[in-house]
Amino acid sequence: MLKVEIDLTAIRHNYRCLAGMTRAxxxxxxxxxxxxxxxxxxxxxxxxxxxxxFAVGTVDEACLLKKEVPGKxxxxxxxxxxxxxxxxxALFKIVPFIHSWSQLKSLVSLTxxxxxxxxxxxxxxxxxxxxxxxxxxxxxxxxxKKRPDLMLEAVSSHLACADxxxxxxxxxxxHERLHRVQEIFQKQGxxxxxxxxxxxxxxxxxxxxxxxxxxxxxxxxxxxxxxxxFQSKGAGLKPAMEVSAPVLAVKALKKNQxxxxxxxxxxxxxxxxxxIGCGYADGYSRSLSNRAWMSFKGSRLPVLxxxxxxxxxxxxxxxPEIRPGNEVxxxxxxxxxxxxxxxxxxxxxxxxxxxxxxxxxxxxxxxGR
Numbered sequence: 001m002l003k004v005e006i007d008l009t010a011i012r013h014n015y016r017c018l019a020g021m022t023r024a025x026x027x028x029x030x031x032x033x034x035x036x037x038x039x040x041x042x043x044x045x046x047x048x049x050x051x052x053x054f055a056v057g058t059v060d061e062a063c064l065l066k067k068e069v070p071g072k073x074x075x076x077x078x079x080x081x082x083x084x085x086x087x088x089x090a091l092f093k094i095v096p097f098i099h100s101w102s103q104l105k106s107l108v109s110l111t112x113x114x115x116x117x118x119x120x121x122x123x124x125x126x127x128x129x130x131x132x133x134x135x136x137x138x139x140x141x142x143x144x145k146k147r148p149d150l151m152l153e154a155v156s157s158h159l160a161c162a163d164x165x166x167x168x169x170x171x172x173x174x175h176e177r178l179h180r181v182q183e184i185f186q187k188q189g190x191x192x193x194x195x196x197x198x199x200x201x202x203x204x205x206x207x208x209x210x211x212x213x214x215x216x217x218x219x220x221x222x223x224x225x226x227x228x229x230f231q232s233k234g235a236g237l238k239p240a241m242e243v244s245a246p247v248l249a250v251k252a253l254k255k256n257q258x259x260x261x262x263x264x265x266x267x268x269x270x271x272x273x274x275x276i277g278c279g280y281a282d283g284y285s286r287s288l289s290n291r292a293w294m295s296f297k298g299s300r301l302p303v304l305x306x307x308x309x310x311x312x313x314x315x316x317x318x319x320p321e322i323r324p325g326n327e328v329x330x331x332x333x334x335x336x337x338x339x340x341x342x343x344x345x346x347x348x349x350x351x352x353x354x355x356x357x358x359x360x361x362x363x364x365x366x367x368g369r
Contacts, residue, residue: 001277001310002284002330002362003244006037008045008369010221010238015049017236018215022205024197029216030065031057031077035353036360037220037240040068041369046219047072055214059085059094066092075120078130079103090115097122097156099130104143107150118151120195125157125177126170137181141188154193154212155181162200162207163224171201175208200224203233222352226342239341242332243359245278245294247324250316253304259313260305265290273304274316276328281309283358284330285348288312292347295329296322298337331359 019026028051034042043054043065053073056062062076079096080086086106089096098104099122107117121140124131132140144150157178161167175196182194197205197213203225205213217224220241223234253259253271276294280286289306294314301314316322331339341352348355 001246002282002359003246003327004036004359004362004364005242005244005332006041006364006366007238007240007242008041008366010240011037011042011045011219012049014219014221014237014240015046015051018199018202018218019049022197022202022213024202024205024210024213025193026051026202027053027055027075027195027212027214028219029055029077029214030219031055031061031216032357033061033360035216035220036356036358038360038364038366039065041366042219043069043072059088059096062094063088063092066094079122080106082106083109086110090117095120095153099124099132101132104140104150108147116149116151118153120154120156121152123155123157123178123181125174127158127160127174129158131157134177134181137184141185141190144190145188152185152190152192154195155185156195156212156214159196159198159201159208162198162204163228165225165228165230168207171207198224200230204230217353220356222341222356239332241341241356241360243330243362244327244332245276245282245284245312245330247274247322247326247328248277248311249275249324250322251275258305260289260308262306265305265313272316272320272322274301274314274319274322274328276312276314277310278330279308279310279312283361284312285350285358287349288347292344293339295337295339296326300337301328331355 028046030042033039055075059076062074066074075095077097079098090110095118097120122131161170193211195212196208196210199215199218201208202213202215221237221239225231225234253267253273255269258266278284286307292303294301296319299319304313345352345355
């Protein structure tokens with residue numbers, strides 16, 4: 001029963017902030033349903049700010065988006081997973097990030113029919129995940145020169161440690177590797193952009209100067225430098241997601257009385273307990289048991305006992321006015337209090353990305369849309 005509200009005005013604000021911090025073109029990353037914020041509403045909001053291209057994860061997500069924004073350029077960061085995906089690229093004019101020879105060769109049968117296909121080549125410069133090796137650049141040049149129907153737009157890579165100022169040497173070395181790759185292509189007459197910057201590198205452009213940056217998490221108001229020496233660089237970002245849940249019951253908990261499965265919490269004193277209508281079936285993780293807080297009118301409400309499938313108990317002793325039908329805050333701002341994404345992710349023992357993606361699977365509303 002979680003209620004998820006998305007502030008599209010905040011997302012538009014964050015896009016403007018990022019645009020003011022870089023000289024590169026911006027390719028907004030709205031993969032995974034815009035990090036739980038809603039693929040199509042977010043694309044529409046960013047489009048109203050002038051965004052003319054978007055990056056998603058899978059080819060299917062790219063097809064869905066392309067149907068709704070036919071005049072915009074759409075990139076698939078994962079590229080084709082099989083021949084069916086490759087066919088969809090041509091049909092919907094989607095630009096794939098290609099990270100392997102098998103993907104590249106899967107496009108040949110399509111382009112042999114006269115179709116021209118724009119591509120981005122992805123290189124592994126230190127993430128050790130997806131991508132060609134930098135030493136593959138020469139061979140790739142030879143391949144593409146024989147395939148003029150494959151049009152190279154950019155070479156790209158993914159940064160491993162850009163959000164950690166202490167790891168700037170690693171980030172710089174990744175940039176240098178991709179820069180050398182770009183030079184190889186350009187010397188062979190294959191002019192192409194360089195795309196490397198994520199949210200952190202967009203906020204601190206000097207780390208990895210590029211022609212095309214791909215900010216993601218910062219669009220949704222999360223500062224990738226939170227807790228580091230560069231924290232101030234993301235200070236102007238505005239969180240876009242707020243999550244609340246209803247109070248279903250309020251009852252007394254006597255001293256030495258337990259609550260919830262396993263009675264893992266025993267009251268050290270007489271307490272007031274509120275039963276909240278959310279649990280792990282709603283994406284409110286069981287790992288938050290006895291660890292997290294909710295908020296009600298400025299009062300912090302500690303989670304008591306185990307988070308259940310659809311119910312969670314909280315200590316409401318500091319909020320005696322709480323009643324069934326009220327809403328408590330799970331994530332978001334509130335006068336005098338609130339629960340930040342950094343706090344919730346910390347209690348959850350995960351990262352902000354996962355919190356947003358998971359909670360965003362609930363029904364969303366867009367106030368003021």
